Amino acid sequence: MSLLTVGSVAFDKLETPFGKTDKIIGGAATFITLTASYFTDKNNMVAVVGEDFPQEMIDILTDHGISTEGMEIRKGEKTFFWHGKYHTDMNSRDTIEVHLNVMGDFDPKIPENYQDCRFLMLGNTSPSVQMKVLDSLHERPQFVLLDTMNFWMETALDDLKTVLRKIDCLTINDEEARILSGDYSLRRAAKTIMAMGPKTLIIKKGEHGALLFHEDKIFFCPALPLEEVFDPTGAGDTFAGGFIGYLAKTGDTSFENMKRAIIYGSAMASFCVEKFGTERIQNLLQTEIDSRVSEFVQLSSFEIK
Amino acid sequence: MSLLTVGSVAFDKLETPFGKTDKIIGGAATFITLTASYFTDKNNMVAVVGEDFPQEMIDILTDHGISTEGMEIRKGEKTFFWHGKYHTDMNSRDTIEVHLNVMGDFDPKIPENYQDCRFLMLGNTSPSVQMKVLDSLHERPQFVLLDTMNFWMETALDDLKTVLRKIDCLTINDEEARILSGDYSLRRAAKTIMAMGPKTLIIKKGEHGALLFHEDKIFFCPALPLEEVFDPTGAGDTFAGGFIGYLAKTGDTSFENMKRAIIYGSAMASFCVEKFGTERIQNLLQTEIDSRVSEFVQLSSFEIK
Numbered sequence: 001m002s003l004l005t006v007g008s009v010a011f012d013k014l015e016t017p018f019g020k021t022d023k024i025i026g027g028a029a030t031f032i033t034l035t036a037s038y039f040t041d042k043n044n045m046v047a048v049v050g051e052d053f054p055q056e057m058i059d060i061l062t063d064h065g066i067s068t069e070g071m072e073i074r075k076g077e078k079t080f081f082w083h084g085k086y087h088t089d090m091n092s093r094d095t096i097e098v099h100l101n102v103m104g105d106f107d108p109k110i111p112e113n114y115q116d117c118r119f120l121m122l123g124n125t126s127p128s129v130q131m132k133v134l135d136s137l138h139e140r141p142q143f144v145l146l147d148t149m150n151f152w153m154e155t156a157l158d159d160l161k162t163v164l165r166k167i168d169c170l171t172i173n174d175e176e177a178r179i180l181s182g183d184y185s186l187r188r189a190a191k192t193i194m195a196m197g198p199k200t201l202i203i204k205k206g207e208h209g210a211l212l213f214h215e216d217k218i219f220f221c222p223a224l225p226l227e228e229v230f231d232p233t234g235a236g237d238t239f240a241g242g243f244i245g246y247l248a249k250t251g252d253t254s255f256e257n258m259k260r261a262i263i264y265g266s267a268m269a270s271f272c273v274e275k276f277g278t279e280r281i282q283n284l285l286q287t288e289i290d291s292r293v294s295e296f297v298q299l300s301s302f303e304i305k
Numbered sequence: 306m307s308l309l310t311v312g313s314v315a316f317d318k319l320e321t322p323f324g325k326t327d328k329i330i331g332g333a334a335t336f337i338t339l340t341a342s343y344f345t346d347k348n349n350m351v352a353v354v355g356e357d358f359p360q361e362m363i364d365i366l367t368d369h370g371i372s373t374e375g376m377e378i379r380k381g382e383k384t385f386f387w388h389g390k391y392h393t394d395m396n397s398r399d400t401i402e403v404h405l406n407v408m409g410d411f412d413p414k415i416p417e418n419y420q421d422c423r424f425l426m427l428g429n430t431s432p433s434v435q436m437k438v439l440d441s442l443h444e445r446p447q448f449v450l451l452d453t454m455n456f457w458m459e460t461a462l463d464d465l466k467t468v469l470r471k472i473d474c475l476t477i478n479d480e481e482a483r484i485l486s487g488d489y490s491l492r493r494a495a496k497t498i499m500a501m502g503p504k505t506l507i508i509k510k511g512e513h514g515a516l517l518f519h520e521d522k523i524f525f526c527p528a529l530p531l532e533e534v535f536d537p538t539g540a541g542d543t544f545a546g547g548f549i550g551y552l553a554k555t556g557d558t559s560f561e562n563m564k565r566a567i568i569y570g571s572a573m574a575s576f577c578v579e580k581f582g583t584e585r586i587q588n589l590l591q592t593e594i595d596s597r598v599s600e601f602v603q604l605s606s607f608e609i610k
Contacts, residue, residue, distance in 0.1 A: 089489060184394060187530040208513040211530060220604045222525040225492040225516060259607040293609055299525045300605050302564040304598055 002042035002116055003248040004141070005032045005241075006108050006133050007123020008080055009047040009071065012277060015085040015096075016231050024277040025057045027080065028123035028147065031234035034281050035241030035268045036121075037064035038289060039249040044114045046070035046133070048102045050078035060282060070111050077102050090229045091206065110136045119248040121240065122146040122167070127159035134166050143253050145169045145244050146198075147236070150176050161196060168253070169200035171240050177203045186211060187218075200258065202243070204236055212262050214255045221262045222300050224270045224292070231276045235269045238281055242268035267292040307347035307421055308553040309446070310337045310546075311413050311438050312428020313385055314352040314376065317582060320390040320401075321536050329582040330362045332385065333428035333452065336539035339586050340546030340573045341426075342369040343594060344554040349419045351375035351438070353407045355383040365587060375416050382407050395534045396511065415441045424553040426545065427451040427472070432464035439471050448558050450474045450549050451503075452541070455481050466501060473558070474505035476545055482508045491516060492523075505563065507548070509541055517567050519560045526567045527605050529575045529597070536581045540574045543586055547573035572597040 012026030029047045036043050044067045053073065061068050083097040106129055120141040122130040130146060144167040152160050153176065164170065170193065174186060180196075181189035190201050190213040201213040207229070212219040242265035243258075250257055270292060274280045317331030334352045341348050349372045358378065366373050388402040411434055425446040427435040435451060449472040457465050458481065469475065475498065479491060485501075486494035495506050495518040506518040512534070517524040547570035548563075555562055575597060579585045 185530075185532055185534075187532045205513065208510065209525075209527075218530060218604055219607065220514075220527040220530075222514075222527065222605075225490075225523060225525070227490055227492045229490075256608070260609060263607055263609065297609060299523055300527075300607075302524065302568060302605075303561070304565060304568065304602060 001040070001118040001142070001248050001251045002044065002114075003036055003040050003119045003121065003244060004044045004046065004110070004114050004117035005029050005036070005121040005123060006046040006130075007032060007121070007125060007237075008103055008106075009049050009053070010080040010082055010103075012233060013081070013083040013097075014231060014233055014276060016090070017086070017088055018230050019276070021276050023081070025060070026082065026233060026277055028237045030061070030278060031237035031272070031281070032121055032123055032241035032244070033061065033066045034064055034278055035238045035272075036245030036248065037066055038268070038284060038286070039242070039245030039264070041065055042248075043067065044070060044111075044117065046108045046110060046114070048072040048074060048106050048108075049080075050102050051075050053079045064282070067114075070109070070114055072109070074102050084233070086232065090232055108133050108136070115139070118142040118251070119244055120144045121244045123237065123240075124149050127152055127156050127163045131159065131163045131166070134163070142251075143168050143244075143247060145171065145240065147171045147240055148176075150179055153179050165197040167198050169202065170198040171202040171204060171236070173204045173206070173236070177201075202262065204239065206232075206235075210239070210262060210266060212258060214258065217255055219255075219259045219262065221259075221266050222296065223266060224295060224299065226270060226273065229273045232273050233277060235272050238272040239265040239269040241265070263293060263296050264289075267296055306345070306423040306447070306553050306556045307349065307419075308341055308345050308424045308426065308549060309349045309351065309415070309419050309422035310334050310341070310426040310428060311351040311435075312337060312426070312430060312542075313408055313411075314354050314358070315385040315387055315408075317538060318386070318388040318402075319536060319538055319581060321395070322391070322393055323535050324581070326581050328386070330365070331387065331538060331582055333542045335366070335583060336542035336577070336586070337426055337428055337546035337549070338366065338371045339369055339583055340543045340577075341550030341553065342371055343573070343589060343591070344547070344550030344569070346370055347553075348372065349375060349416075349422065351413045351415060351419070353377045353379060353411050353413075354385075355407050356380050358384045369587070372419075375414070375419055377414070379407050389538070391537065395537055413438050413441070420444070423447040423556070424549055425449045426549045428542065428545075429454050432457055432461050432468045436464065436468045436471070439468070447556075448473050448549075448552060450476065450545065452476045452545055453481075455484055458484050470502040472503050474507065475503040476507040476509060476541070476548075478509045478511070478541070482506075507567065509544065511537075511540075515544070515567060515571060517563060519563060522560055524560075524564045524567065526564075526571050527601065528571060529600060529604065531575060531578065534578045537578050538582060540577050543577035544570040544574040546570070568598060568601050569594075572601055
């Protein structure tokens with residue numbers, strides 16, 4: 001089924017203990033749609049870039065079957081730019097430089113032939129922009145997944161709460177779940193947050209896996225223990241792209257199928273961190289994905305006699 | 306099959322955000338043997354206490370089928386005492402006061418009728434004491450599990466490395482695995498540590514679960530997301546007690562059975578933290594344990610189509 005992703009497309013400049021990059025392609029919508037391309041053919045993107053955004057990067061997206069009709073290219077303006085540096089443990093990072101550029105007044109417009117989307121992914125942008133996207137759709141999608149971050153909890157909490165009432169599923173990390181709920185216990189935090197609107201909540205814990213809460217049910221999805229995390233940039237978006245891509249592929253939003261979807265999301269994220277930026281998720285074979293998912297099965301399966 | 310546990314028996318005085326205790330029963334061997342009592346009848350303990358240790362506490366152990374013949378009671382001396390205070394997040398704690406007392410020169414003596422033990426649990430004490438226990442056994446047990454901590458890595462690394470060559474399985478936490486291996490990646494750390502001797506390694510990650518490494522295989526055991534962690538004291542020992550208790554019950558040290566054993570260990574630890582000290586694990590019903598293990602099955606089971 002058709003997936004619509006709305007979010008940032010960016011230039012990232014990265015420093016990790018393993019090396020540095022010049023400007024490479026990044027942004028939430030980029031990671032999400034590239035990842036979802038392994039699951040669904042109807043993969044539509046709404047984003048904004050500047051005139052400096054190279055055609056070859058748009059070609060990479062279209063080569064993956066992603067429709068970029070909804071990507072606005074603003075003449076005379078520049079693409080969102082982020083320069084980040086990771087600490088040795090890879091769990092924390094500093095922003096060296098950030099230029100919002102065209103993202104500063106992102107005003108997403110939904111092309112008419114994207115209106116039939118059944119699955120909507122609202123990448124991390126301001127809650128008011130996310131709300132505007134929902135209001136722009138003639139018909140409510142079957143499933144709306146929203147990603148956000150602590151910044152919006154601190155600066156636009158009312159707007160965030162408004163949009164939370166309208167969505168099906170929220171993805172945030174453990175720290176953000178604690179901020180949004182005011183509760184340290186993730187189990188209680190999940191109850192509080194689901195009472196704000198979403199019936200499903202995914203709490204991402206990075207190298208410690210993810211928790212899927214749905215009504216009164218909980219599923220724990222492990223992260224694959226990796227020999228090396230080369231670059232964590234985009235891992236959360238890749239995770240979300242695998243999750244919603246799998247849901248869009250199957251059209252099934254039951255709890256059992258969301259469990260499978262989160263395993264696929266976690267498997268895709270485990271590829272993402274192996275190389276800089278989108279490099280690894282641009283070049284994946286279906287056999288590699290199947291084999292990685294098998295590793296998750298082995299990692300977490302047991303039988304009680 | 307018979308289990309022998311060697312380790313500390315202590316008085317603990319605890320402060321958590323939820324309350325305080327006076328001196329209550331604690332110590333690694335206490336938590337381990339009480340937990341193992343739900344799995345095995347042949348449950349032998351070697352420990353040392355002072356004259357101040359009340360008979361009613363020994364009665365609690367014997368009521369659980371634990372043999373305390375190997376518990377030395379030293380006249381005119383005092384029991385090991387620890388006073389700790391937990392921080393709000395329950396993940397870190399300060400030692401307010403510690404008196405080693407009789408543990409300062411713990412010299413474990415193995416009663417003759419404990420010599421037939423097939424499973425040996427070396428609770429966290431000095432590596433030289435752990436080595437002495439191994440040397441005191443006429444016959445090597447089928448399975449030797451050793452627990453240790455960062456303190457011994459910093460103060461007795463050579464002794465620790467000597468005893469590691471003699472054991473089957475080591476339990477440490479993630480921070481300790483990084484210290485012992487000098488590697489941040491837990492997957493690489495596990496390889497380095499297993500090259501030191503143990504064929505099996507359990508890395509405990511507290512609220513983030515535990516990793517079981519065995520030869521080239523990995524199993525991830527989740528922790529149950531709890532509404533409340535009331536008192537984490539003894540959770541690691543309870544986990545180890547459930548693990549080795551289940552192995553001793555079944556006599557099966559295959560990887561598949563160790564996976565089951567670690568789930569039981571994690572389930573028992575999830576009870577331990579619900580009340581102060583050993584209170585919760587002193588009073589468990591088999592139906593409660595079965596039901597908690599079912600929660601782990603639900604939490605982590607999924608099916609890839």
